[in-house]
Amino acid sequence: MSLARARVPSPPIAPSAEWARAELASLEARRLLRRLEPVESRRGAVVRVGGRELVNFSSNDYLGLASDQRLAEAARRALAEGVGAGASRLISGDRSAHHSLEGRLAEFERAEAAVLFGNGYAANLGVLSALCGEGDVIFSDELNHASIVDGCRLSRARTVVYPHCDLEALERSLRAVPGRRRLVVTDAVFSMDGDLAPLEGLVKLCREHGAALVVDEAHATGVLGPRGEGLCEELGLSAFVDVRVGTLGKALGAYGAYAASSAPVQKLLVNRARSLVFSTALPPALCAAAQRAVELVEAEPQLRARLWRNIRAFAAALNRLGIPARPRSAIFPVVLGEPERALEAGQRLAEAGLWVKPIRPPTVPEGTSRLRFAISAAHSLEHIERVAAALEKAGLRGER
Ligand SMILES: *Cc1c(COP(=O)(O)O)cnc(C)c1O
Numbered sequence: 001m002s003l004a005r006a007r008v009p010s011p012p013i014a015p016s017a018e019w020a021r022a023e024l025a026s027l028e029a030r031r032l033l034r035r036l037e038p039v040e041s042r043r044g045a046v047v048r049v050g051g052r053e054l055v056n057f058s059s060n061d062y063l064g065l066a067s068d069q070r071l072a073e074a075a076r077r078a079l080a081e082g083v084g085a086g087a088s089r090l091i092s093g094d095r096s097a098h099h100s101l102e103g104r105l106a107e108f109e110r111a112e113a114a115v116l117f118g119n120g121y122a123a124n125l126g127v128l129s130a131l132c133g134e135g136d137v138i139f140s141d142e143l144n145h146a147s148i149v150d151g152c153r154l155s156r157a158r159t160v161v162y163p164h165c166d167l168e169a170l171e172r173s174l175r176a177v178p179g180r181r182r183l184v185v186t187d188a189v190f191s192m193d194g195d196l197a198p199l200e201g202l203v204k205l206c207r208e209h210g211a212a213l214v215v216d217e218a219h220a221t222g223v224l225g226p227r228g229e230g231l232c233e234e235l236g237l238s239a240f241v242d243v244r245v246g247t248l249g250k251a252l253g254a255y256g257a258y259a260a261s262s263a264p265v266q267k268l269l270v271n272r273a274r275s276l277v278f279s280t281a282l283p284p285a286l287c288a289a290a291q292r293a294v295e296l297v298e299a300e301p302q303l304r305a306r307l308w309r310n311i312r313a314f315a316a317a318l319n320r321l322g323i324p325a326r327p328r329s330a331i332f333p334v335v336l337g338e339p340e341r342a343l344e345a346g347q348r349l350a351e352a353g354l355w356v357k358p359i360r361p362p363t364v365p366e367g368t369s370r371l372r373f374a375i376s377a378a379h380s381l382e383h384i385e386r387v388a389a390a391l392e393k394a395g396l397r398g399e400r
Pocket residue numbers: 119120121122124145147187191216218219247248249256257
């Protein structure tokens with residue numbers, strides 16, 4: 001016993017722990033260190049965090065469906081068969097729940113076909129790397145979501161990053177950069193700024209230059225459009241967009257994502273999207289919950305009406321404070337500059353009972369740290385007024 005113990009070498013000093021300590025110290029020095037903060041309980045927009053009740057203005061649960069018991073009930077019923085899908089779709093994880101939801105999503109999007117992904121990150125990785133490869137060119141807005149940036153990298157296509165929403169710059173690049181296949185990709189609603197892609201111009205340029213167009217509707221699904229399909233529907237341009245990526249984890253209150261496209265593209269994604277082929281299928285119970293959410297988005301336009309009432313009230317409140325803001329999406333940035341200022345402002349609002357997480361690099365460019373308000377149908381007008389009062393008290397104006 002004692003001999004055996006003597007032979008065990010003393011634990012090494014893990015090199016990785018040393019690397020991590022050095023990087024963490026550097027993040028801390030630049031005020032860029034982030035920490036997890038678990039939500040202890042949730043009731044609509046009101047959450048308990050660190051023992052305190054706060055109104056949540058940092059959630060993507062735009063329609064309040066994440067805590068809707070009708071979604072939970074749909075999931076519970078499906079759970080009778082167990083939790084995990086057990087394998088990837090192409091091996092043995094494919095279930096009727098996936099096909100049922102995909103059919104419903106294609107109908108919702110009025111697309112020929114839809115295919116599910118584990119989440120929006122995986123969807124962008126899969127779509128871009130399946131459609132493009134070496135010898136191809138992807139034109140990507142400079143403020144596109146990190147998952148699009150990573151999808152471009154995974155594809156090994158040449159990536160041309162164009163200045164934010166700059167159609168003239170994009171046109172110059174489309175004229176100058178040839179490729180086997182060419183594809184333009186954009187967020188519909190930019191996730192940290194809340195502004196909208198110039199979709200009409202993008203459609204026109206793509207048609208003129210024979211490029212495909214991929215639109216990531218993550219923050220627009222359930223929010224924009226007469227039926228809640230997103231920005232493409234809002235502008236009547238769905239038919240001109242090759243692939244629309246939508247998420248089930250934001251306004252739809254569940255988890256997962258999908259790509260709506262033509263039937264051949266859907267089949268290609270099933271064959272080639274690495275994040276679909278090499279990853280376990282979504283749990284069927286989540287599909288049941290998401291399918292209930294799609295039904296509710298269609299059947300209860302009052303959810304969207306309430307969201308937009310709140311969006312308009314919030315924009316008006318910001319304008320009264322001298323902060324320029326327009327009601328174009330559920331996302332409102334108040335840009336403050338250095339990380340320190342955003343952290344302090346977030347702290348002040350937390351003291352007033354409001355949860356608004358500061359957003360710092362690398363999520364946003366250097367010098368544009370901000371508070372980012374996300375408005376939900378779960379908010380009351382009183383919640384909106386409380387934010388306005390707290391912003392005024394804190395003397396926050398923003399730099400926009
Ligand atoms: C949130 C988001 C994603 C990722 O979606 P998940 O389902 O959370 O992985 C992709 N694109 C954009 C624009 C997003 O905002």
